[in-house]
Amino acid sequence: MKRTSTLILTIFAFIFSQGQVRMGIIGGPQSATIIEKNDVPGWDSSTKNNYSKRGSFHLGVLLDIPLTSKGDMYFQPGIYFSGKGRKYSEVYDTAKAIATDTAFVKVNYFTNYMEIPLNFSYRVNISKKVKFMASAGPYVGLYFSGKHTVESRAYSNNKFTTEEIDIGVGDETGKVKTVDFGLNARAGFDLGKVFLTAYISQGLKNFYNAPYNGTFKHQVIGFSVGVWLNSTALPAAKPKDKDHDGVTDNVDACPDLAGSAATNGCPDKDADGIADKDDKCPDLAGTAKWQGCPVPDSDKDGINDDEDKCPLVEGKIKYNGCPVPDKDGDGVNDEQDSCVDKPGVAEYNGCPIPDADGDGVNDKEDKCVTEPGTKENSGCPEIKQEIVEKVNFVAQNILFGLGSDRLSPQSNAPLMQVVEILKNNPNFNLTIEGHTDNTGKEPYNISLSQKRANAVKAFLVRQGIAAERLNAKGFGSSQPIDENNTEEARAKNRRVELKLDQ
Numbered sequence: 001m002k003r004t005s006t007l008i009l010t011i012f013a014f015i016f017s018q019g020q021v022r023m024g025i026i027g028g029p030q031s032a033t034i035i036e037k038n039d040v041p042g043w044d045s046s047t048k049n050n051y052s053k054r055g056s057f058h059l060g061v062l063l064d065i066p067l068t069s070k071g072d073m074y075f076q077p078g079i080y081f082s083g084k085g086r087k088y089s090e091v092y093d094t095a096k097a098i099a100t101d102t103a104f105v106k107v108n109y110f111t112n113y114m115e116i117p118l119n120f121s122y123r124v125n126i127s128k129k130v131k132f133m134a135s136a137g138p139y140v141g142l143y144f145s146g147k148h149t150v151e152s153r154a155y156s157n158n159k160f161t162t163e164e165i166d167i168g169v170g171d172e173t174g175k176v177k178t179v180d181f182g183l184n185a186r187a188g189f190d191l192g193k194v195f196l197t198a199y200i201s202q203g204l205k206n207f208y209n210a211p212y213n214g215t216f217k218h219q220v221i222g223f224s225v226g227v228w229l230n231s232t233a234l235p236a237a238k239p240k241d242k243d244h245d246g247v248t249d250n251v252d253a254c255p256d257l258a259g260s261a262a263t264n265g266c267p268d269k270d271a272d273g274i275a276d277k278d279d280k281c282p283d284l285a286g287t288a289k290w291q292g293c294p295v296p297d298s299d300k301d302g303i304n305d306d307e308d309k310c311p312l313v314e315g316k317i318k319y320n321g322c323p324v325p326d327k328d329g330d331g332v333n334d335e336q337d338s339c340v341d342k343p344g345v346a347e348y349n350g351c352p353i354p355d356a357d358g359d360g361v362n363d364k365e366d367k368c369v370t371e372p373g374t375k376e377n378s379g380c381p382e383i384k385q386e387i388v389e390k391v392n393f394v395a396q397n398i399l400f401g402l403g404s405d406r407l408s409p410q411s412n413a414p415l416m417q418v419v420e421i422l423k424n425n426p427n428f429n430l431t432i433e434g435h436t437d438n439t440g441k442e443p444y445n446i447s448l449s450q451k452r453a454n455a456v457k458a459f460l461v462r463q464g465i466a467a468e469r470l471n472a473k474g475f476g477s478s479q480p481i482d483e484n485n486t487e488e489a490r491a492k493n494r495r496v497e498l499k500l501d502q
Contacts (some may be wrong), residue, residue: 020066023229023377025194027059030222032084034109038214045328050090055109056083058222059500064121074121076135081144084218085110096157104153109174111167111218115139115201117184123364131190139201141180141218143169173211180207180218188224195226203301253277270347319441367502368427372500380427387421394418395498398456405451415456419463419500430457430465433497434474435481437490449472 033053040047060080065071076453088107097103121135146167153160167177182204203218210216218224239248245258245265259266259275266275270345272285272292279292286293295304299322301314308321315322324333330343330350337350344351353362359372361379368380385462394417407415422428434449454474482489 002019003064022064022231024064024226025060025229026078026224026226027057028056028224029055029416030082030220032056032086032218032220034084034086034208035217035219036209036214037419038212040212040214042221050088052087052089054083054085054087054108056110058082058220060115062226064228066166067212072123074123074135076117076119076121076137078117078119080113080115082113082115082141083110083115084220091153101155102152103155106151108147108149109167110149112144113141114144115141116202119184122192124166126189129192131348132187133190133195133197134185134431135188136183136185139182139184141182141203143178143180143207145175146176148174151178152437166328171209177205177207177444180205182218186224193228193229195224197224197226198222199224217451237435256282263493283358288308373428373502377502383428383502387425391418391498391500394495398496400452402457403448405448405455407455413458415455415459416463419460419465422460422465422469427502428500429462429471429502431499431501432470432472433479433494433499434472434495435479435497436494437480438477438484439490446474446476448474449476452496456498 013429016473019081031053032055036048036051047331058080060078062076062078062080065075065077067075086109088109089105091104092100092102104499113271117137117139119135119137121133123131123133125131142179148165148167150165150175151160159310163190170179172398182202184199184201186197186199188195197447199220199222201218201220206215206217207214219298227420239250241248241252242255243258243265244254245260246263247259247265249255252259253275254264254266254277257267260268262268263275264271266277268275269282269283270279270292272279272287273290274286276282279286281291281293284294287295289306290296295306297308298311299308299314299321301308301316303321305314308315310320310322314325316324319325325376326333326336326337328337328343328350330337330345332344332346332350334340336346339346339349339351342352345353348354353364355362356369357372357379357475359374359379361373361375365379367373367378371381373380374382394414399413400411401408418430422430432453434451434453436449438444438445450473453474457467457470460470477484477493480493482492483494484493
């Protein structure tokens with residue numbers, strides 16, 4: 001037993017040598033008893049009351065091993081001497097005294113253990129210097145020594161007799177087990193260098209071999225005073241990381257959700273470096289400028305707004321997101337415009353409409369593209385007055401029979417002069433107008449005037465003039481050139497007019 005105690009103390013000394021462990025001396029008074037249960041007749045009603053508690057003490061060492069950086073949880077193993085057992089005393093009545101020649105008997109059953117508690121302690125600050133401490137745990141008791149003392153007084157002669165027996169270890173009757181175990185708990189105050197606690201321990205093992213059926217378990221209630229022999233520095237606090245994401249809670253903006261260091265410990269589903277809690281598009285990678293959303297492309301031209309110089313107008317990469325320019329503002333972009341510095345039209349690839357004859361009338365509006373003319377005459381040269389007069393003269397000599405649309409033979413020679421003019425001037429066109437006087441009904445007059453205009457046209461076509469150059473139209477009596485009140489005036493109104501144009 002002494003060797004075991006020495007070994008344990010050596011282990012304690014080694015642990016104490018480690019920098020973070022405190023060692024304290026602990027001791028104090030205690031009251032011990034034995035909780036006995038048996039089937040002896042009359043035990044509970046008489047014999048049990050003769051037993052009383054034994055006063056004793058405990059003394060030993062205690063280690064204080066921190067389990068957390070906060071200084072609130074400790075492991076507290078210890079080893080100390082503890083006196084246990086109980087007392088018995090009985091005064092015999094006369095009958096029993098005469099029968100046994102014993103007037104009084106007193107029995108001390110004292111055992112001593114080296115007790116090793118293995119407690120876990122919790123502490124909470126009451127003030128800067130005072131902590132409430134509570135601990136509990138199992139203990140192992142190693143039997144150290146014991147005495148069984150019986151003192152009696154004879155009834156017949158009042159002679160005192162004392163018998164003292166060492167309590168042995170073994171399985172025989174009257175002996176105890178070497179090892180005892182149970183539970184213990186203590187509570188009190190840690191005042192810095194000194195600590196004060198009350199405690200209780202309860203054995204769980206039947207430690208005694210009695211001559212009758214029964215169980216015997218130690219129970220101790222006591223008070224301890226302790227002194228710490230050294231002070232220690234608590235281990236450096238290990239920062240907590242509740243979500244196990246590698247970012248400690250003290251710097252983790254989302255301590256309950258696993259994230260990454262890049263987002264201060266918060267989740268980032270789209271891995272764009274913006275925490276989901278701040279990301280308006282958590283499923284799409286984006287940028288901080290757009291609050292975690294992709295850079296928009298407002299005009300859908302494939303160039304994002306950050307790089308698009310014309311974000312609201314569809315454009316091309318070549319022009320930084322802007323449309324192809326139109327420098328001359330003619331509606332034909334410069335890539336398709338063959339005359340980027342001159343306004344033009346799409347038909348001519350952005351160039352101005354040409355003016356082949358240089359008369360200031362472009363070819364699209366110029367009826368005489370290769371001959372310089374005037375704007376008033378649609379780009380054609382003015383028809384010479386002598387030609388106009390010749391045509392007018394011919395018109396005055398176109399004759400028809402009375403009420404007929406047949407040309408008179410005298411009209412052929414003058415009309416051939418018109419044929420010659422039209423052939424010599426292929427850009428000339430001719431309008432043939434038929435007119436009548438107001439004699440007769442108007443529908444008839446219109447029909448007759450149209451037939452006469454058609455007759456002139458037919459003659460010219462037979463002479464090789466293209467029909468599309470000739471326009472024949474009858475006006476009846478709607479456009480007189482003189483009053484229709486005399487025969488002479490009516491004769492003037494019955495006419496054919498020839499008008500050249502280009």
